[in-house]
Amino acid sequence: MEYGIGVDLGGTSVKIGLFTAKGKLLEKWSITTNIENDGEKILPDIARSISYKLAEKGIDKKFVGGIGIGVPGAVNDGVVNKCINLGWGVVNVVKELEMLSGIKVYAENDANTAALGEYMAGSGRTYKSIVMVTLGTGIGSGIVIDGNILHGFSGAGGEMGHIIVNTCEEEKCNCGHNGCLEQYASATGIKRLAQKRIKEFSVDISDEEAQNLGAKEIFDMAKDGDEFALSVVGEACGYLGHALASVCAVVNPEAVILGGGVSNAGSFLLEKVEPRFGKELYHACAGTKICLATLGELAGIYGAFYLIEN
Amino acid sequence: MEYGIGVDLGGTSVKIGLFTAKGKLLEKWSITTNIENDGEKILPDIARSISYKLAEKGIDKKFVGGIGIGVPGAVNDGVVNKCINLGWGVVNVVKELEMLSGIKVYAENDANTAALGEYMAGSGRTYKSIVMVTLGTGIGSGIVIDGNILHGFSGAGGEMGHIIVNTCEEEKCNCGHNGCLEQYASATGIKRLAQKRIKEFSVDISDEEAQNLGAKEIFDMAKDGDEFALSVVGEACGYLGHALASVCAVVNPEAVILGGGVSNAGSFLLEKVEPRFGKELYHACAGTKICLATLGELAGIYGAFYLIEN
Numbered sequence A, B: 001m002e003y004g005i006g007v008d009l010g011g012t013s014v015k016i017g018l019f020t021a022k023g024k025l026l027e028k029w030s031i032t033t034n035i036e037n038d039g040e041k042i043l044p045d046i047a048r049s050i051s052y053k054l055a056e057k058g059i060d061k062k063f064v065g066g067i068g069i070g071v072p073g074a075v076n077d078g079v080v081n082k083c084i085n086l087g088w089g090v091v092n093v094v095k096e097l098e099m100l101s102g103i104k105v106y107a108e109n110d111a112n113t114a115a116l117g118e119y120m121a122g123s124g125r126t127y128k129s130i131v132m133v134t135l136g137t138g139i140g141s142g143i144v145i146d147g148n149i150l151h152g153f154s155g156a157g158g159e160m161g162h163i164i165v166n167t168c169e170e171e172k173c174n175c176g177h178n179g180c181l182e183q184y185a186s187a188t189g190i191k192r193l194a195q196k197r198i199k200e201f202s203v204d205i206s207d208e209e210a211q212n213l214g215a216k217e218i219f220d221m222a223k224d225g226d227e228f229a230l231s232v233v234g235e236a237c238g239y240l241g242h243a244l245a246s247v248c249a250v251v252n253p254e255a256v257i258l259g260g261g262v263s264n265a266g267s268f269l270l271e272k273v274e275p276r277f278g279k280e281l282y283h284a285c286a287g288t289k290i291c292l293a294t295l296g297e298l299a300g301i302y303g304a305f306y307l308i309e310n
Helices: A042-057 A095-102 A110-120 A188-198 A207-212 A215-221 A228-249 A260-263 A267-280 A296-307 B042-057 B093-101 B108-121 B186-199 B206-210 B215-221 B227-251 B261-265 B268-280 B296-307
Strands: A001-007 A013-020 A025-032 A063-071 A079-083 A088-092 A105-107 A129-135 A139-145 A255-259 A289-292 B003-009 B013-020 B025-032 B064-071 B079-083 B088-092 B107-110 B127-135 B139-145 B255-259 B288-294
Touching: A001 A042, A001 A110, A001 A296, A013 A042, A013 A110, A013 A296, A013 B025, A025 A042, A025 A296, A042 A063, A042 A095, A042 B079, A063 A095, A063 A110, A063 A215, A063 A296, A079 A095, A088 A095, A095 A105, A105 A110, A105 A296, A105 B093, A110 A129, A110 A139, A110 A255, A110 A296, A129 A228, A129 B107, A139 A267, A139 B296, A188 A207, A188 A215, A188 A228, A188 A260, A188 B108, A188 B186, A207 A255, A215 A228, A215 A267, A228 A267, A228 B227, A255 A260, A255 B288, A260 A267, B003 B108, B025 B042, B025 B296, B042 B064, B042 B093, B064 B093, B064 B108, B079 B093, B088 B127, B107 B108, B107 B296, B108 B127, B108 B139, B108 B255, B108 B296, B127 B227, B127 B261, B186 B215, B186 B227, B186 B261, B215 B227, B215 B268, B227 B255, B227 B268, B255 B261, B255 B268, B261 B268, B261 B296, B268 B288
Parallel strands: A001 A063, A063 A105, A129 A255, A255 A289, B003 B064, B064 B107, B127 B255, B255 B288
Antiparallel strands: A001 A013, A013 A025, A079 A088, A129 A139, B003 B013, B013 B025, B079 B088, B127 B139
16 A cells, blocks of 8 residues: 555544655645434545545555544444434444545544554654553543553543542442543543532632633642642542552553643643552553653544555 | 473472473473572473483483473563562573573463463463463463563563452552452462451451461352352452453463363353453454463463473
């Protein structure tokens, strides 16, 4: 192949990248995700957008080795079973997109795809095995070992957001359980913890301000030494460190990579995760690195490109 | 190759099996593990025993495709760094045993090896991916995905005995941490829990009887409906179910296999693990089977045989 295409399919937009065979990103663009009528337009829109781009560039599709696509749901043999964000039920992504585009398609869960991106072209590029955790609205995670995604039997490999870290939790996670990591260390989880603690700390804040207090604001306040925010960040990062230590005892990766919006807190996040992680890490895993993702929003299209098999 | 040899190296005995190329066990025998002088005799003893057996059978070693060996410690590139049970410091198992035997050697951690045995020839034979947990004096575990052992970056893959399941634990695990799964669900852990609860339940038992109360006795009492024993079994199996649900969220295996001495409690053990496991299992992992190992003590030599590469 001379070119490959990476597609990162999200609930609001679809990011698309055109790469050379060696993984140089030539161009990236995005289109809106049209979730009307159970998302029936999504794949046709993607195929059309790729077709236009290839025409614009004067590239014949016979020189395109494949389209990799990361999808927000579990993917098994190219088939997705429910993507709530897209309005999809059962969709055979590979078959449909191949028919629409006339190009070979490779599909994978989006968190796994992002992990592959960081592994191949981001902060994981020098490591043999990584666990990549995306701390966004939810918590996605992916595991790459010797270049292979740990896909899992039913496509649920690396779903560490649903490790139960607090058996006393009374509120329910979206998944229906109580006490999942996602309820504490995702952006939504951090916001939730903050709302709960506002009263406890008698924080002087209006209801409207309280509503607008997101993970970014809380991390900023914590960096400034605010006790209330430090307490929230401490709790979230404590649970994250605990879950990461468990994951390391099972997978023993060379490195753990933190990405997603929450990871914009940078080294401050690492400092807050480290104590509990270090305390609980099994000694044979000593030396496991924790680092920040470097590809940001591009991890998805990079990883999708690397799904394409030679 | 026409034959292969599987070696299961333990702290008290070495089990050895002679297999046909297709994995039929022709003969098994064992020798005592001589741990004197930092275990310097262990590998020479194994090489000699194999040599005698081949001579006895009239098999030329050129027809032996390899020796696989499971070792009670983390193995990296054939090298073990500390096996406390054997008195070993740094030992290059592959290099030394190859020199002594004149046969190609493949070494792996014993829990990983047992997992491979169950995967290839035991209750995991019909599954694509398994997590095998050996509930013995300690807790060993191994993960096999698509025929490959999840070895881990430093050979500590699948060390789920050191997932921390109780952050309030005051006693220390052998690893130095507090609250590891091994402190509750290993044979030693179950015994420890029982000792703690004897007073709480005002159990009418002499000190000597209490000292002899092992995991087997406790499971037997629990099967007879004894409340004290049911409480101990409930706690141990609750922690085990919790840790297994976490592992499934990360690895998403097709099946979890329970082996080791504690698993002799049979279906009663599964019944006691199931409630918490089922309650905490992430929905996308629904359908994960939990079953009992079937190879018993042979899992080690079977797995060691399957380490041999064609």
